[in-house]
Amino acid sequence: MKYNREIGFVGFFLALYVLYFSLIETGPAKFFTAPNAQKLFYFHVPSGLITYLAFLMVVGGSAVYLYNKSEYADNLAKSSAELGIVFGFMSLASGTFWMKAEWGGDIVSRFLTDMRLASTLAMWILYVAYFVYRRQPENSIVKNNAAILGLSGMIMVPLSYLSSRFLRSHHPVIVGTEDQGSLDPSLRIGLYAGLFSFLLIYIFLFQLRMKIENLEKLILKNKMENA
């Protein structure tokens, strides 16, 4: 992409603005047990949503690869899986800190009993497995198996996203509910700015990762031709 570096800069500086906005501009949140830890909201929710986006891209890329063996689709799935793991780690870890401050109690039992936490962790571990599997030398069998594994996100992503609505979970639901409209304007500004900044950072890193992947494949191809 032509303006990828600029996208990265804008995303990074927007993230810094969200940091300033959440820590300095807004005071401690009302109606929360942990009013300071609530500020994690401005990064936790965007990173969670970007994780879903990244894993859905893996699903899409895997499906296209299985359909027409497109190398581009395979690269897309592989690159996006890495980013999904990074953003998923950020979402899960920050959520754990926030959960400990707001809800208290034992972290392990929370992850075992709350369906949102359990399904999100399971989804993340699944794509860690995908990433580990793809670290071996690539051939058509590896790519096929990886694509089948990548497709499992078709179940895992909706399961994680919808678990707090339909299964046993303490995790709040905001996006797509009546609560979204009643969000305090400051929360909304911070949330949308955070989401936009992480989206730009995702696009930047994704393009960079795709470029590296293409270069690696080009080198491999040249080596094979020279051999």
Place this chain on the structure above:
Amino acid sequence: MRLICILVTISLLVGSVSAECRDKNCMPESYEFDNGGQFTFYYDSVFETGTNWFLILEGNNMEGYWNFIFEFEKGLKREAHLEDRDEYPESQQKNNSISFPGSTFSEEEFHKSLFVNVTDENGNLTSSFVLKIHINKAPAEDMIYLWGGMTVFWIGLGSYVIYLSNKFQKVNGREGA
């Protein structure tokens, strides 16, 4: 990496530890004066918000009844008395204490005046002075979770950018070769 794991684990496991000491030996400050006896106040000049604040009164070689009124501002006061009646030996030490709940103040303030008025049993003012108290607001307990959570984002993104950068340099090197 191991250090980060240890720090994260400690931050998650560490609980809040707070203790309120009501013994005069724990009180870093004392104030002595004579007023028909030797009186001493034992107190901490730092009032931690959220923690009860105590002041211990001690009277030696006193005689009669003395009332002590401690007032931060109008309506925010406590009273305590020390008395020595005939049935008690004069040399005996008398003690009493007052306390303000930790919720009395919510904001930080230094050199806050605590007005102390001493009256006799007829209500006549016999002595008056001011103690300077510093109201300290301790950092919120959930701040450590906020910093922990915020650190995760920058460590996550930073590590991945370093990973990509190393990979890019490696690929570029191989391409050049």
